[in-house]
Amino acid sequence: MGTIWPDELPTDLSGQSGPKYQRVADTIRNAVEDGTLCIGTKLPPVRELAYQLKITPGTVARAYTLLTDDGLLQAEVGRGTFVAERQTKVPDDVWSRQLHLQEAKDPDHVSLFSPRLVDVGQVAAIREALIKVSQSDALQFLNYPTRDAYRPLREAVVNWLSQDPLGPLDERDVVLTHGGQNGILTVMQAILKGPQPTVLVEDLSYAGFRRAAELVRAKVVGVAMDEHGILPASLELAIRKTGSTVLCTSPEVHNPTGLYTPLERRQQILEVLRRHDVQIIEDDCYRMGDARAPSYRALAPDLSWHVSSISKTLTPSLRVGFALAPKGRGPDLRRMAEYSYFGIAQPVAELTRLLLSDPRTRKLVADVRREMDNYIRIAVNTLGGFDLIWSESVPFLWLKLPSGWRAAAFTRAAEAQGVQIRSADEFALRDGRAPNAVRIAVNGHVSPKRFEEAMLRLRSLLDNPPEQISV
Known part of the structure; x- marks a missing residue:
């Protein structure tokens, strides 16, 4: 194979959008995918291609590096840069693993x-994604985030959650939060009303419910429960006594007991909530496996606010959570997030998008x-x-x-x-x-x-x- 830029590929990339190095990378990537550049094809040297495209050698070098990191190109010292062979199977060691990070400094603690x-x-996956983030468009590191800027991540979240029984979900229903706890607080800010609203929780429950309620000056009232979760009769009584309009619960993995609320009990609870027009904040952050029953969002899409995150499944370090609004309430939730913290950091959003979009x-x-x-x-x-x-x-x-x-x-x-x-x-x-x-x-x-x-x-x-x- 020669090392000239193929006649089928453009030499003027000015009509394309994005940074110049990304235009070069996308042109090569598309050529590989459509067969214009075959496996083993030797690409022109950096300086030669830079001359043909009328751009700087550094721009071409950056595009080559990006594609090499992605496995599309292969650089061989003394020989040049070639289109790499496609891997039909991801090697088991593609991401190095270190099962146990370190023992504590105190071996007895x-x-x-x-x-x-x-x-x-x-850990290796995050490092790999961080490299890609560092090579993103410079404007991503200079501009305030916008709703449109977050859309690719929201779409990735919808795809990521597609295997969960959540009912119909659109990216406009998703609001990105700083972890699950921030998601609960954001939902409370969006739906609680009055000088001192009341939030209902299980008698024994995740302390984050109480802390979030305290931040919005809400009163917290406990509801009796058994081995299947909240008792419907006790819930009815609590609503009548307090006039509460919000219930916080974790039906899949109750924290701290680990108990599970079966479908029949969920339906009984919903009957009570519907009679009194009470909304649900469903915390699903501790579930690591498959859901055992439809979520409240699937059962009552008009009443349920669903909160989850990647903290218990992938990593808590990024502090990324997802708050899902009922149909038609996305703007209310999004407005509250924008008023409160404007949005998660854009580089973190891109990092999370890369992780959730990677099939591995x-x-x-x-x-x-x-x-x-x-x-x-x-x-x-x-x-x-x-x-x-x-x-x-x-x-x-x-x-x-x-x-x-x-x-x-x-x-x-x-x-x-x-x-x-x-x-x-x-x-x-x-x-x-x-x-x-x-x-x-x-x-x-x-x-x-x-x-x-x-x-x-x-x-x-x-x-x-x-x-x-x-x-």
């Missing part, structure tokens, strides 16, 4: 406060889930003789303490043994009663061996309660 994900390659990312998420499930099995094998609530693909366990222990005393004793866990008190309302239980989160930053050692320390404490019950 393991934090099980909050879930920490195993690295199965997402779904395998990463599946690998994360599989590795986290292994930790759950270790915990169940060690503590299974006690009253333990757990599920696969839920990154924490709920342990009801045996006679002789109180939650506060047990958490202090565990910390003295180098294991940090959360007491049920942290999930109860201020005027509510907490059960005698603790939440144990999975820490994928330590090895399975270290994690098992932590579980054995907890089991030793459970087997040997103090002679006197302390509080």
Whole structure:
């Protein structure tokens, strides 16, 4: 093959949009895809192509580098740059993985406060995507973000969530937030009204609901629940007593117990909510596996606001969440986000778009889930003789303490043994009663061996309660 610019390809790229290096890259990419440039074709040297296109050598070099990083071109020292062979299968090691990032500085200390994900390659994936972001249009690093600028990411989110039972979803329904907690707060800001509105939550619930409500000066009232979630009769009574117009709930993975609300109970809850025109904020951030029932958004698209993120499936470091509005309410939610924080950082938006659009990312998420499930099995094998609530693909366990222990005393004793866990008190309302239980989160930053050692320390404490019950 020669090294001249093929006659079929343009030498004047001025009519194309975007940075010059991107125009060159797109022209080459299209030529490879339509067969104008075949596998093994040697491209012109940088300076020669720059002369033909009347642009700088640096611009051509940047286009070649971009395409080489994407695997479309292959550079060989002393020989030149060629169209690379297409890979029909992504190698298993295309993204390096480091399953357990590092052991803690204190080898006897393991934090099980909050879930920490195993690295199965997402660190390398983020680094790879960051390189691509750094080569983006310079205006992306200089301009304020706009609604149109976020559209590619919103479309990627719609595609990413397409496998979940959410009902019809359009990119105009999606608002990007700084993680799930910010998503809950943004929804509350958009829908709560009056001088002191009331938000209903499960008696035992994610503390983030309460904190978000406090920020918007709302009162929080608990609703009784059982092993299937909120009790419809208690919900009816709470609505009548408080006049609340919002319910916050996590039907797929209840935090902190890990319990699940089956479809029949969800439908009973919806009957109550519809009678009183109460809206739902559904927090779906802790679900790592497939949904077991249709979401409230699918069951009641006119009432449900859905919040999720990539924090428990891919990485919490980016602080990217998704708030989904009911049909027709997207502008209300978007307006509140723009008034509150204007939007997430545009480079972070582009980074997230690249990750969600990459077909390899779904395998990463599946690998994360599989590795986290292994930790759950270790915990169940060690503590299974006690009253333990757990599920696969839920990154924490709920342990009801045996006679002789109180939650506060047990958490202090565990910390003295180098294991940090959360007491049920942290999930109860201020005027509510907490059960005698603790939440144990999975820490994928330590090895399975270290994690098992932590579980054995907890089991030793459970087997040997103090002679006197302390509080």
